[in-house]
Amino acid sequence: TDWEIKEQDGEKRLEKCYKFSNFMKALAFTQKVGEEAENQGHHPALLTEWGKVTVTWWTHDIGGLHQNDFVMAAKTDKISEQLVK
């Protein structure tokens, strides 16, 4: 699956769900994406559950999507490719 544009609270957001074979692999992904977010100074919502992480990017200041959100989405995909699912 690819990134979906979803509307929440009147704001457009980029959202994607990544699947993993257990909880700890999902948690490790959350940690990696969180660290990269901190490095880039742009922070997502990360919903960690058993076997999956739902990542959401948006730019609160403009009430929607900025180019940076798409850049971070691509970085998130790259992190996902480097991890064992």
Next chain:
Amino acid sequence: TDWEIKEQDGEKRLEKCYKFSNFMKALAFTQKVGEEAENQGHHPALLTEWGKVTVTWWTHDIGGLHQNDFVMAAKTDKISEQLVK
């Protein structure tokens, strides 16, 4: 605030939002709660955002709340007390 019982997808769930002063403190809490969940073999939903983590406990097998969810909620509070907000 305390734990709230919320209904989602027809299942009762325990939910609480913990506040932090930045993203990395929130992420550290998610990691700690996730590790404890793995140790106990019972896994929550952890929504990590800038400055807050929403923790949700429920028992999917019974479609609602089990004693174990309340035990894990108490453990989550204990972890929160040990961290810098």
